[in-house]
Amino acid sequence: MSVLTYQDLQLVGDTDTERADFVRSVISEWKSTEVYRTAVIAEDYDRCRNTTTMQYQKMITDIYGQQHVDSTATVHRSTSNFFNIFCTQLNQYLLGNGVSWKNGNGERLGADFDNRLQEIGKDALVGGIAFGFWNLDHVEVFRATEFAPLYDEETGALAAGVRWWQISSDKPLRAVLYELDGYTSYLWMENSKNTPSDAWQSIGQKVYMVPKTAYRLNGVRTAAFGVEILNGENYPSFPIVPLWGNPKKQSELVGLREKIDAYDFILNGWENDLDNAQIYWIIKGAGGMDDTDLSQFLDRLRNVGAAAPGDGQEVSSITVDIPYAAREQLLDRLEKQLYKDAMILNPTDIAGGASTATQIRAAYEPQNVKADQYEYCIIDFVDGILAVAGIDDEPSFTRSQIVNTQEEITTLVAAAAYLDEEYVTRKILSILGDGDQADEVLRRIDANDAERLDFGAGGTEPNGTVVTGVAPSGDVTGNA
Secondary structure, eight states: OOOOOHHHHHTSOSSHHHHHHHHHHHHHHHHTSHHHHHHHHHHHHHTTOOHHHHTOOOEEEOTTSOEEEOTTSOOOOOOOOHHHHHHHHHHHHHHTTOEEESSSOGGGGOTTHHHHHHHHHHHHHHHSEEEEEEOSSSEEEEETTTEEEEEOTTTOOEEEEEEEEOSSTTSOEEEEEEETTEEEEEEEOTTOOOOOOTTOEEEETTEEEEEEEOSEEEEEEETTTEEEEEEEEOOSSOSEEEEESSTTOSOTTTTTHHHHHHHHHHHHHHHHHHHSOOEEEEEETOTTOOHHHHHHHHHHHHHHSOOOOOTTOEEEEEEOOOOOHHHHHHHHHHHHHHHHHHTOOOGGGSSSSOOOHHHHHHHHHHHHHHHHHHHHHHHHHHHHHHHHHTOOOOEEEOOOOOOOHHHHHHHHHHTGGGSOHHHHHHHHHHHTTOGGGHHHHHHHHHHHHHHHHOOTTOEEOTTOOEEOOOOTTOOTTSOO
């Protein structure tokens, strides 16, 4: 199915009804795309609601070859948390320490920009893409499951888009069409008994809109009329910037889902076997029973829990031991393969003993390579936001790594003679996890150095000469 573009928007008629219908069709067609469908599934896996596992039902085949849901079977639906672990670990590995700014202008992006960057980064890894909206003085995050982009066919750039939300099917559907010259809000109330506020204008049968509004409104506050809007203005470029989670431009779930499903299936099969021991029944003296009779016998045995053999019949059971070692080995192998394919560090690989710094760096190498690609995507997004906001700066990131603290500090102290004091202090505090205290520690060091050099209260120079400084009163003798 084709995807609507910015050029399609330009061909829409000028009437409000035509534009509202186009917005509705944008939402519908975006929901049919592979990006959207994958994002919906990926969000379920991120919430530990693994789709394949949650929808699984055990089937049995009767004597006539027809399949039915086995209502007597125990069906566990335990779900693994691998996908959330992989996305969260990579995201916090790169963004957990926040953004450092070359020119110190990062505060102009909002006090919560680091939080919003972590949020949109996680959404991009999960859904494959997410969108950041520069809204005057802060960034708002739109997921792939709530924002339909309209790309320019000529440049491939994001030129417009529709964000929508609906609490439930019996509540209004709301949508906002974002364009370069402003945004227009729409409201459909087909299944709702509520009525909209006076701000909404009716443009059809239970269809309402708020006319296009500029992104930045200039106003004046007066005692008589409150805030009066004077005029509006827009940004030099489209204020919504896409963030892809990786260069492949797809969800991180792609390629991992099948192995996650296999892990869940084996784990749940094991749990089911523990609840339903594998028992086979042998009925002696039942030569006259056909398959239907045997099936009815088993159904009665499951439901009643007792057998009533006829004359000359004898019922006995054989219990098959549940295979244990093979499943344990396969689960362990799947877990290792999942971490390997996801290029994420498994903490158990370095938790078995006192790993050296070299061993730790080697274990981190796959995750570092993946984080390098992810960082390029993050930088492209941040540069796009900076351009819209009119801010000149350059972001950088400090990765959160497990380190051999003693070895790292020993190496740093050995090289301290060739480094300045501030660098060594900041580096040691960073290794100890107290990097945010660096400025305060450096301030105290400077204060202590100044106190050692301040002879105002009387002191002795290295050669033993007694000196007297100038007292606060100005008395050169030091007497108040």
